[in-house]
Amino acid sequence: MRRSARLLLGLVLAALPLAARAQAPGLRPDQATFRALYQELIETDTSITTGSCTALADKIDAHLRQAGYGEDQITRFAGPGHPKEGGIVVILPGTSTTLKPLLLLGHLDVVVAKREDWTRDPYRLVEENGYFYGRGVADMKAMDAIWIDAMMRFKAQGYRPKRTIKLALTCGEEGGSPFNGAEWLAKNRPDLITAEFALNEGGGGRTDGHGKLLTANLHVGEKASESFRIETTNPGGHSSVPIRDNAIYELADALAKIRDLEFPLQMSPTTRAFFARAGAARGDDLGRAMVALANNPADKAAEAVVNTDRSYHSMLRTTCVATLLDGGHAENALPQRAGANINCRIFPGDTVEGTRAALAAAIGDPGVTVTPKALRGPLAQPPPLDPKVVGPAEKLVAKYYPGVPLVPMMSTGATDGLFLEAIGIPSYGPPGTFADPDGNGVHGLNERLAARALYTGRELLTELVKAYADAD
Structure with missing residues (x-):
């Protein structure tokens, strides 16, 4: 029309x-x-x-x-x-x-x-x-x-x-x-x-x-949104002769390490004010932990309680998570390539390169490449x-x-x-x-x-x- x-x-x-x-x-x-x-x-x-x-x-x-x-x-x-x-x-x-x-x-x-x-x-x-x-x-x-x-x-x-x-x-x-x-x-x-x-x-x-x-x-x-491509490659071969050196297995190991990667706690003036005021308004154990953490970001006991809330956990740090997955080229062939998209939400002050380096260090495998994609926009x-x-x-x-x-x-x-x-x-x-x-x-x-x-x-x-x- x-x-x-x-x-x-x-x-x-x-x-x-x-x-x-x-x-x-x-x-x-x-x-x-x-x-x-x-x-x-x-x-x-x-x-x-x-x-x-x-x-x-x-x-x-x-x-x-x-x-x-x-x-x-x-x-x-x-x-x-x-x-x-x-x-x-x-x-x-x-x-x-x-x-x-x-x-x-x-x-x-x-x-x-x-x-x-x-x-x-x-x-x-x-x-x-x-x-x-x-x-x-x-x-x-x-x-x-x-x-x-x-x-x-x-x-x-x-x-x-x-x-x-x-x-x-x-x-x-x-x-x-x-x-x-x-x-x-x-x-x-x-x-x-x-x-x-x-x-x-x-x-x-x-x-x-x-x-x-x-x-x-x-x-x-707000945080900055940046995605990284992690990828493994392999010569591959016939699926009737499997070996441990498998691109999909290597990728799976890398993803498990990213799952367990915890970036350090950070606070900005805005988030410190948020946890202090929002915590005081709650009046429960979580609220008291929020106030305690705002007063002392090194309070690990308070951090553990606040981390039980997924939104608050994310507000305290850079986070990275797998969102897309691909691999292999045929049902009867060993995979020659496997990859995943890792979406990171970067805390103000952190950098794209610093986040990439943290991912690579957590993976600890030089066979897995970590490549930043084009930024969604300016930081x-x-x-x-x-x-x-x-x-x-x-x-x-x-x-x-x-x-x-x-x-x-x-x-x-x-x-x-x-x-x-x-x-x-x-x-x-x-x-x-x-x-x-x-x-x-x-x-x-x-x-x-x-x-x-x-x-x-x-x-x-x-x-x-x-x-x-x-x-x-």
């Missing part, structure tokens, strides 16, 4: 009330409309294998135009040779000619999901027992929906912020393609996204696993804990989640914020939504998000955007 036809279809759909396209008993009309937008985002497949970010950007484009945004306020873009990986930028002009804009950033693409592995269809929004299920419900179409909804409501309300508000929705954050929309904008159209600072994914909050919110989080900085540059960012977020967390502390944290994942920071735009992940300790199936099976997190997050984040946009 040609783009003009797709856009026309999108405009027809947009002309229908979104609320009419989703059954949402017990919701206010505005919440029902928002839920329908969220459903549309989830049910538009944007995975790299079977989906299209451009198709979803077409629908978003239509909604924004229906809301009143003109041709001069909407920009569409895609990289050469990547027609399905298009994105969109929309601008709500501010009244000030001196204040720098506020940028809202989101990625439309999702990690691939296979229907045969999921309990439910990953590309259908399902609501059960207080949770939404579907690929992207948490990462990150909830925030995308909140940003789009806010921009549409601002326009409908005739809201005129002091700062210009920009929304950039991109493709390629989840990998699988050489094209990354945020990187493309930073390199080719920095004028479109220039801003005082950006709000992006990575923040949120964390529950105790039983519905109680323990901390709200402000994402400040992350942690933004400052700016009171202009922290203050409004603290006030709104106190309003919507009374008694819950706002805690700065370093993301153990990687976001597109690193492309912004490379061109001088600090990127923060605000509070709003929240997750359970098991990670809510993000990047895995049966991804979920609490309905309360979505609806409360919508209110908090919309108010937070206005607070930043109207601040001097």
Whole structure:
């Protein structure tokens, strides 16, 4: 279908009330409309294998135009040779000619999901027992929906912020393609996204696993993501004459050593503050260990307790894990080659070469090569804990989640914020939504998000955007 036809279809759909396209008993009309937008985002497949970010950007484009945004306020873009990986930028002009804009950033693409592995269809929004299920419900179409909804409501309300508000929705954050929309904008159209600072994914909050919110989080900085190829080679031969010198066995031995590799504990000012404040908010053995470790990073007993939580373990160090495996060339032949991808999340201050050397030392076999792949992007540059960012977020967390502390944290994942920071735009992940300790199936099976997190997050984040946009 040609783009003009797709856009026309999108405009027809947009002309229908979104609320009419989703059954949402017990919701206010505005919440029902928002839920329908969220459903549309989830049910538009944007995975790299079977989906299209451009198709979803077409629908978003239509909604924004229906809301009143003109041709001069909407920009569409895609990289050469990547027609399905298009994105969109929309601008709500501010009244000030001196204040720098506020940028809202989101990625439309999702990690691939296979229907045969999921309990439910990953590309259908399902609501059960207080949770939404579907690929992207948490990462990150909830925030995308909140940003789009806010921009549409601002326009409908005739809201005129002091700062210009920009929304950039991109493709390629989840990998699988050489094209990354945020990187493309930073390199080719920095004028479109220039801003005082950006709000992006990575923040949120964390529950105790039983519905109680323990901390709200402000994402400040992140690890660097780097993959290494480890590989073994061998002359091979006929499988009827097996020998111990086998490329697959050699690779398996190397992988076992990487599994057991534990990088040393490290702390930054952000992570030390996180463990101190988040631990104090818990009031249990894990919380007390977090506080003790923040006070004394050499406390091995406290570290052992904190390490029992997979997220906290990762936040304390560089980590490396095998993610892909290949080997051999025929069923009846000894393997001539075997290899694996090792994905590392590098703690700020550590280097790619230092991490490669640690892998090679742990393997201890000169027959196994360890080769870094191309970096996903520039090494992350942690933004400052700016009171202009922290203050409004603290006030709104106190309003919507009374008694819950706002805690700065370093993301153990990687976001597109690193492309912004490379061109001088600090990127923060605000509070709003929240997750359970098991990670809510993000990047895995049966991804979920609490309905309360979505609806409360919508209110908090919309108010937070206005607070930043109207601040001097």
